[in-house]
Amino acid sequence: SVVVFGADGDLASKKILPTLFNLWRRKLVPRDLLVFGFARAPMTTETFRKHIFKCVYHPSQPQGDRKEFLQRCHYQSGQFDEPEAMEALLRQREEAEAARLAARQQPAGSRPQALHFQDRRPASASFDAVGAAAEAGVPEEQDTASCQQMVRELSMLREDEIFRIDHYLGKELVMNLLVLRFANVCFQGIWNRQYIKNVQVIFKEDFGTQGRRGGWVARARGVRHLCHQVMALVAMEQPLSFSAGDIRAEKLKVLKCVQPLTLDTLCTGQYVRCGNSPGYLEEPTVVDKQSRTETFAAAVLHVHNPRWEGVPFVLKAGKALTDRKAEVRIQFHNVPGVISDLANSLPANELVVRLQPEETIYWKVQNKVPGLGFETNQIRMDLLYATKFQQRKLPEARAAAAYERLLLDVLAGQSSNFVSAEELIHSWAIFTPVLHQLREEKVVPEPYPYGSRGPPGADELASR
Missing domain, CATH: 3.40.50.720 (NAD(P)-binding Rossmann-like Domain)
Incomplete structure (x- = not known):
């Protein structure tokens, strides 16, 4: 039942x-x-x-x-x-x-x-x-203290009976991050600060609040959840096994190495009217027409350990942007000591893991353009899941919806794809100081037009 x-x-x-x-x-x-x-x-x-x-x-x-x-x-x-x-x-x-x-x-x-x-x-x-067995959606905590209070209230259940669900953790490509990293020797040697320039985790939506409660849909919660989920999967060390305890232990080590966020490394925004698309404050569900609720947040975090010291993790989440997209972009350093003939035509290599709308993994690499001349161009080497696996006939080969996978995990008592209480608390510890500062100093989010890339301050923050 x-x-x-x-x-x-x-x-x-x-x-x-x-x-x-x-x-x-x-x-x-x-x-x-x-x-x-x-x-x-x-x-x-x-x-x-x-x-x-x-x-x-x-x-x-x-x-x-x-x-x-x-x-x-x-x-x-x-x-x-x-x-x-x-x-x-x-x-x-x-x-x-x-x-x-x-x-x-x-x-x-x-x-x-x-x-x-x-x-x-x-x-x-x-x-x-x-x-x-309790399956809990994304809880409505406001800071570390309220998170700890919720954990205490759920202590009537054992930790292995609680499944804190976020459907992105059930996405095929999120689960494939661990296989990509730890089952391919070509990535093991370059997955560190010597080769990686920055990591971007981007969750964009091309619609506004759509009638949902204004105060709930935004704040910096989206970036926070990215932090303790996708970012931790990218940055974690190899676990002893794929059991829930081993994976959670490695993710927790990453979160403990991240310093709390500050206003200097955060940009917030709120969408405004553009053409026929209303601004956030014009939404009928927003009662406070002077609300400073953020509908966009970009943050730069650093993982202070030997593998990632100095590598910025740029996290972005927002509504009413140009398109709907969720992806991880890993940008590499430029080629050192490059041949002079190539020096002006070598953009950085990138590894992109796209979670939605089109599930794909692709490399952005340099290639010679066919012809008699010597011209180079950056191309994509794609692994399109829909194309690659569509010929498989087994029912279990079907790309199951994220919630199907996660609810089956709940029924089976498998908690590898769910967030532990410790992860949740340490994630809040990263964001709580700046959230309090935003409220106490009454920081006004930077406006950006509905359907744009977001506030200009986000680009400036990412380019530092």
Whole structure:
């Protein structure tokens, strides 16, 4: 059984519920799976099923699958801090599971263990305290202190029962970073400060808030999450194994080597109207029309260890930019002692790992242009995932959606692709001082037009 809290929200509607349906349809979870939605919105189970129908509908899929799946979905409304509402949810779950058990015609002693999220409060709150697995989305902490408070509140569960999910960690190319680095000898000798000039981690979106809560969608949280996830994967040393403990240990070492961010190494921005595209402060969801909420942030961090000393890690995240893109760009130093004939035509080599929209890895290298002359040009050597692997026929070769992979990891108890509490706390330690400084000094973000590359200050920061 799976309980989805905030079942009527944006994340559940766009990601979690469709993912559960796809896993069920592909028989990657039991066919008698039960899904329980819980949210504040007053609605019946029947209304909730209609909502799910809209979330999972696709004309190419058989209608019978949808109908059967919807019958396995149930709903309970209530406030999250109301014990009565939680008790009603648990009663509904127990009744549905009892009916499922009877349908299986199994004796009670052979009942399989259910996967669900249950609060481990004292018995006076009328919650059972049995083993559980909790899948948590990106939490709404504000600084190190609030992060530590949330960790304490979740201490009712063991750390190996908590899966802090960010769907980018389930992207095929993010997972391939470790294979790219540690399974190819050609990268082992050049993955250091002697050869790498800078590393850029870029997450761009070409749309604004789109009706989502203005104060939640921005701040520098995007850059923070990039720090303790993708950046750490790029900079970490080789783990002893690909187990969760070994990978998390190496990522944590990276975060401990990063000094807290300062205003001198940060640029923030807020998009303004351009043509028919409204600015952030014009969005109907933004109540405070004097808001200093950032919709863009660029930061330069340094990992102070022997491998990366002096190499800037430039992290950028923003909304309402030129295009939608998520990628890691590793730029190398220029060729030392280059032949004079080539000196004016050798841009830097780059290794680009693009996570979206087109999953690809490519090298930017120099090549002679065919012809009688001696002209060089930079070209791309591509590995396009869609092209390379489209001929594979095995079902498991399908490029699974990130949430499908991550939810299956949750069900299997595999936490390698999730962030630990220690990682989260050390990541906040990097950003908390500057976030407090931004608030206390009332720093106004630099305006940039909707659909542009971002504020000019970001380019100036990256060029230092």
